[in-house]
Amino acid sequence: DAKTTQPPSMDCAEGRAANLPCNHSTISGNEYVYWYRQIHSQGPQYIIHGLKNNETNEMASLIITEDRKSSTLILPHATLRDTAVYYCIVRVQGSGNTGKLIFGQGTTLQVKP
Amino acid sequence: DAGVTQSPTHLIKTRGQQVTLRCSPISGHKSVSWYQQVLGQGPQFIFQYYEKEERGRGNFPDRFSARQFPNYSSELNVNALLLGDSALYLCASSPWYPEAFFGQGTRLTVV
Numbered sequence: 001d002a003k004t005t006q007p008p009s010m011d012c013a014e015g016r017a018a019n020l021p022c023n024h025s026t027i028s029g030n031e032y033v034y035w036y037r038q039i040h041s042q043g044p045q046y047i048i049h050g051l052k053n054n055e056t057n058e059m060a061s062l063i064i065t066e067d068r069k070s071s072t073l074i075l076p077h078a079t080l081r082d083t084a085v086y087y088c089i090v091r092v093q094g095s096g097n098t099g100k101l102i103f104g105q106g107t108t109l110q111v112k113p
Numbered sequence: 114d115a116g117v118t119q120s121p122t123h124l125i126k127t128r129g130q131q132v133t134l135r136c137s138p139i140s141g142h143k144s145v146s147w148y149q150q151v152l153g154q155g156p157q158f159i160f161q162y163y164e165k166e167e168r169g170r171g172n173f174p175d176r177f178s179a180r181q182f183p184n185y186s187s188e189l190n191v192n193a194l195l196l197g198d199s200a201l202y203l204c205a206s207s208p209w210y211p212e213a214f215f216g217q218g219t220r221l222t223v224v
Contacts, residue, residue, distance in 0.1 A: 034212070043117070043203050043215030044156065087155060100146065100169050101205075101213065103155030 004088045006107045012082075014113050018075040022088030025069040032091045033064060034101065035073045037084040044087065044103075047073065078111045085109075115139070117206050117216035125222045126194050134189045134219045138206030144168075145187040146213060147179055148203040156203055162187055191221075199223045 005023040012018040024033060032051050036044040048055055048062045050071070055062045061074040075082055087106040118137045126132050138145050144163040148156035161169040162181035176192045185206075191198055199222050205213035 043205075043217050046212035046214065049212065085155075100158040100161060100171065101148075101156075102158065103148075106155055 003102075004090060004104050006086075006088050006104060008105060009108045009110070011110050011112055012075075012078045014080060014111055015077055018078040018082065018109055018111070020073040020075075020086050020088075020107050020109065021070065022072070023070045024088070024090050027068055027090050033062065033068075033071050034089040034091055035060070035062065036087045036089065036101075036103075037082075038087070038106070039081075039084040047086075049091075078109075080111050080113065083109060083111045117204055117214055119202075119204050119216040119219050121219060122217065123220045123222075125224060128194055128196060128223055130194050131190065131192045132194060132221060134191075134202050134204075134221070136187045136189070136204030136206075136216060138185050138187070138204075139214055142206035142208050142214070143185055144207045144213075145181055145185065146205045146207075147187070147189045148205065148215075149173070150201040150203060150218070152200070159189070194223045196223050 032049050034049040035047040037047055038044045048057055048060050050062045050064050064071045085106040085108050087103050089101050120135045146161040147159040149159055150156040158171040159173050160179045165181045179189045181187045201218040201220050203215050203218045205215045207213040
């Protein structure tokens with residue numbers, strides 16, 4: 001199973017872009033990168049996913065390096081409500097497409113006024 | 114539309130007891146997964162069910178079991194509770210891929 005490495009914590013000023021890095025150097029060719037976040041006392045929330053191309057949705061952008069060994073989640077204009085633990089996950093495909101998500105420790109993002 | 118619903122929201126049990134946690138997936142979602150989240154850690158995969166069949170099992174003892182019903186709702190059972198089973202238990206549903214939608218979880222405290 002591919003593992004991910006994230007910094008344990010980051011700060012960001014409100015209104016500025018938050019750039020959250022993730023290393024996944026052992027990722028396999030058919031494994032996707034997913035990002036989830038978990039606000040205190042809530043269930044994880046899906047943000048975005050990608051395979052090799054950069055992706056953007058209404059919440060964030062995902063930049064994946066050409067060698068796919070790392071990626072960056074970008075929250076373009078962070079708000080106080082974006083304070084959460086952000087998880088970078090490589091989706092594991094077992095037999096029968098189990099689709100389990102392997103969560104690491106994540107990055108605690110603190111958005112400050 | 115209702116999201117993933119879990120019941121109960123909080124539960125206190127004594128060591129050695131058994132517990133059943135329930136999950137109702139989003140309408141139309143046929144896959145349900147269970148995760149355990151110990152305080153300060155990321156969620157750990159326990160089980161996945163799709164179309165009432167077990168499709169994946171994490172590294173948990175046989176005290177943990179689950180099933181999925183014809184309406185795609187699911188139950189997680191834990192027997193012979195230990196103090197270390199105290200955690201937030203999360204249920205996630207998905208139409209299959211790509212994203213999973215999580216419920217708010219059941220907070221289990223074993224005393």
